[in-house]
Amino acid sequence: MSSIDIALKIFRQLQPEDIKILHAIETQTKQYQYTPEEQIPTKAKLPQSKVQYHLPKLTKNHLIQHQTHPYKGYQLTTAGYDCLALNNHVKANILEAIGKPLGVGKEADVYDALTPTKQQVAIKFHRLGRMSFQQTKRKRGYTQQYTYTPNWHQQSTIAAKKEYKALKLLEPYNIAAPKPIHHNRHTLVMTLINGAPLNLYPKIPHTKRVLNEILNNVKKAYQKAKIIHADLSSYNILIQPNLHILIIDWPQYIPITHPNAQQLLKRDLKNILKFFKQKEKIEITLKQAFNYIKEN
Numbered sequence: 001m002s003s004i005d006i007a008l009k010i011f012r013q014l015q016p017e018d019i020k021i022l023h024a025i026e027t028q029t030k031q032y033q034y035t036p037e038e039q040i041p042t043k044a045k046l047p048q049s050k051v052q053y054h055l056p057k058l059t060k061n062h063l064i065q066h067q068t069h070p071y072k073g074y075q076l077t078t079a080g081y082d083c084l085a086l087n088n089h090v091k092a093n094i095l096e097a098i099g100k101p102l103g104v105g106k107e108a109d110v111y112d113a114l115t116p117t118k119q120q121v122a123i124k125f126h127r128l129g130r131m132s133f134q135q136t137k138r139k140r141g142y143t144q145q146y147t148y149t150p151n152w153h154q155q156s157t158i159a160a161k162k163e164y165k166a167l168k169l170l171e172p173y174n175i176a177a178p179k180p181i182h183h184n185r186h187t188l189v190m191t192l193i194n195g196a197p198l199n200l201y202p203k204i205p206h207t208k209r210v211l212n213e214i215l216n217n218v219k220k221a222y223q224k225a226k227i228i229h230a231d232l233s234s235y236n237i238l239i240q241p242n243l244h245i246l247i248i249d250w251p252q253y254i255p256i257t258h259p260n261a262q263q264l265l266k267r268d269l270k271n272i273l274k275f276f277k278q279k280e281k282i283e284i285t286l287k288q289a290f291n292y293i294k295e296n
Contacts, residue, residue: 004109004125007082008098010061017054018063019087020044022080025064029151034066034073081153081185082125088184089123095189098123102193107159108249110193122178122193124163126156126186126251156186159251164188166227166250173224176217177247195238195246198275205243207280213245214272218265219293227253228261232268234275266290 001009024043028035037055041048055074058064063080067073076084089095099112102122109125129152160183167180167190178190204210214237221227229236229250236249254261269289276282 002109003078004082004098004111006062006077006079007086010063010079011083011086014083014087015054017044017046017050018058019084020046021051021054021058022063022076022084025074025076026081026084026153029075029154032073033151034071034075037072037074040074076153078127078129078153082187085125085185085187089182089187089189092182092184094182095121095123112192113189120192121181122190124160124188124190126159126163126188128152128155128159153186160186160188162253163249163251166253169225169227169253170221170250173220175220175225175247176213176245177250193238193246193248195240198234198237198239201239204239204280207276207282210239210243210245211272211276211280211282211284214247215289215292217245217247218268222256222265222293223296226256228256228258228265229268230254230264233271234279237272265293269293 021040021044024040025035027043028039035043040055041051044051055064055066058080059066059074061079062077063083064074065077066075086095086098093116095113096116096118097114099114102110102112104110106127108127111123111125113121113123115121164180164183167177167188170177171179178193181189181191183189198204198210218229218232221229229247229252231249231252232247236247238246238248240246254264258264266286269286273284273286273289276284
């Protein structure tokens with residue numbers, strides 16, 4: 001059973017005291033790998049007897065795990081972290097229900113969801129813990145700005161916050177990307193993601209129009225939103241049911257003022273042009289595409 005399955009199974013049964021204890025453990029993650037048991041009542045603002053009653057239940061339901069040596073302490077599991085994020089979305093009147101998975105990848109899980117007004121949306125759970133620490137340091141340079149080493153939950157939160165910021169920057173310019181709705185911890189709620197990535201199509205419909213639409217959106221992101229995707233590939237460009245594209249997965253975005261901006265823009269373009277050349281025999285040079293993005 002996945003962490004989100006565990007979280008969804010138990011979430012509606014959680015009491016306010018459970019949430020307070022989970023949050024109390026979370027607040028100590030910068031200081032401790034395992035929060036000392038004796039600190040939890042103070043941080044949760046609960047009597048010790050209440051904490052002692054709820055800790056075994058949270059452990060049994062796989063929302064926390066504990067150690068006994070060199071001291072007795074507790075840490076959140078991924079499912080526990082999921083519950084804290086879900087609780088925030090529900091309290092903020094953003095989510096009412098979560099449905100089927102839309103995509104499960106190396107770095108994130110995306111699920112169909114409903115708002116209280118029955119609007120279909122998507123919720124993305126960033127899961128950087130699936131990558132090794134060295135991969136995260138190499139691929140996710142934005143975690144290096146912190147004076148402490150963020151744990152997996154914190155690194156996933158950083159990624160979600162950064163992707164939310166990217167989508168907010170893109171939103172005013174009608175760029176083909178999901179619209180952001182809300183974010184909390186390692187989760188991001190956005191407009192519904194519907195479609196399949198380019199790499200899954202045996203034959204891409206309206207090939208030249210799709211390529212032109214991709215380049216046009218890269219150009220708008222560059223010239224209007226002033227950002228570069230920096231991880232663009234056939235895996236994160238979807239073709240929607242209306243046959244228009246949607247560019248997803250923006251947590252690695254960089255501003256166009258970044259020292260490596262031009263290099264990363266060229267890498268994005270290389271990935272796309274190589275895919276269309278190999279798959280659809282369409283040849284556009286990197287210089288032509290690069291000049292198109294940069295020209296007014």
